[in-house]
Amino acid sequence: MKIMKKIHICLSTDDNYVKYALTVMHSIMKNKAWDDEPIFHLLYSELNEENFEKLKSIDNLILHEIDNSIFSSHFNNGVCKGVTIPTLYRLKLPSLLPDVKRVLYLDCDVIVLKSLSDFYNTTLDKNQYAAVVQDFGSLGHLKRLGLDSSEGNFYFNAGVCLFNLEKMREDNIEQKMFDFLYKNWGHLDFSDQDVLNSVLFKNVKKMDGRYNFLTPNVYFANDKDATIVHFAGIKPWKIGFYNKYREMFWHYLNETGYNEENSKRNMIFFIHKRPMQILWFIKMYPLFFTKKGRIKDFLRILMNLPY
Numbered sequence: 001m002k003i004m005k006k007i008h009i010c011l012s013t014d015d016n017y018v019k020y021a022l023t024v025m026h027s028i029m030k031n032k033a034w035d036d037e038p039i040f041h042l043l044y045s046e047l048n049e050e051n052f053e054k055l056k057s058i059d060n061l062i063l064h065e066i067d068n069s070i071f072s073s074h075f076n077n078g079v080c081k082g083v084t085i086p087t088l089y090r091l092k093l094p095s096l097l098p099d100v101k102r103v104l105y106l107d108c109d110v111i112v113l114k115s116l117s118d119f120y121n122t123t124l125d126k127n128q129y130a131a132v133v134q135d136f137g138s139l140g141h142l143k144r145l146g147l148d149s150s151e152g153n154f155y156f157n158a159g160v161c162l163f164n165l166e167k168m169r170e171d172n173i174e175q176k177m178f179d180f181l182y183k184n185w186g187h188l189d190f191s192d193q194d195v196l197n198s199v200l201f202k203n204v205k206k207m208d209g210r211y212n213f214l215t216p217n218v219y220f221a222n223d224k225d226a227t228i229v230h231f232a233g234i235k236p237w238k239i240g241f242y243n244k245y246r247e248m249f250w251h252y253l254n255e256t257g258y259n260e261e262n263s264k265r266n267m268i269f270f271i272h273k274r275p276m277q278i279l280w281f282i283k284m285y286p287l288f289f290t291k292k293g294r295i296k297d298f299l300r301i302l303m304n305l306p307y
């Protein structure tokens, strides 16, 4: 008898991101183990007919319509510092999925290259609300938020979070997150990610980087076992440095039925846009590399040299 292993996965989207959500889901289906059974939960507030139609191509997809007014009543136009409302949906997961014990939340700027089963079934201690991966510039973020930065504590990237919803409901974490958000809105540089880090602080399991492989690391880190690749920073649909993951992203996107041309996005960059890219890296550099001795790596990025 076949025993399928259910994996609850959640994404948030608006009309603009549906094609990327489809790309994520497609990459999951393509690279899953035979006995994985992904169940997709898609959070949205409004989508056009064309997008609803496209979403029908995904099996095991559950649509959850969110009332944006719960957010926008608190925030001007619902937007702050370039962050859109859908990014906040993840904070509502404990009540949105009352029958789900754990859910893997994914940003739409990821691709999944292997089975998610190991990650999804990782053991969590009684006090752990989530399993997550450390972000760039962890120390700086902790200091910025006034969190204890002593050994062992870390700031995580919220683009990939395995949430222990059962435990979060038990301790009323959703309410705590919204209290924190309303109190600090306008002062948070990384909106939902700052909320999650502040409220779940110390009560999360630190996972290996391969479960949220941040693409700027492609130039330094061993990515052999990368399971979830996260386009943190420059999105593959924006002009940027060439790397193999951008190529893979476009491959999966096109397999979902979109016929978009990606080559120019890489090529144009080399001709016209390099100065912009360099400025971006200079701006982000202190956040990426807090350790000494990384200047060489930085120069390699600028020169686009392979190792």
Ligand SMILES: [Mn+2]
Residues within 6 Å of the ligand: 107, 108, 109, 159, 230, 231, 232
């Ligand atoms: Mn992201």
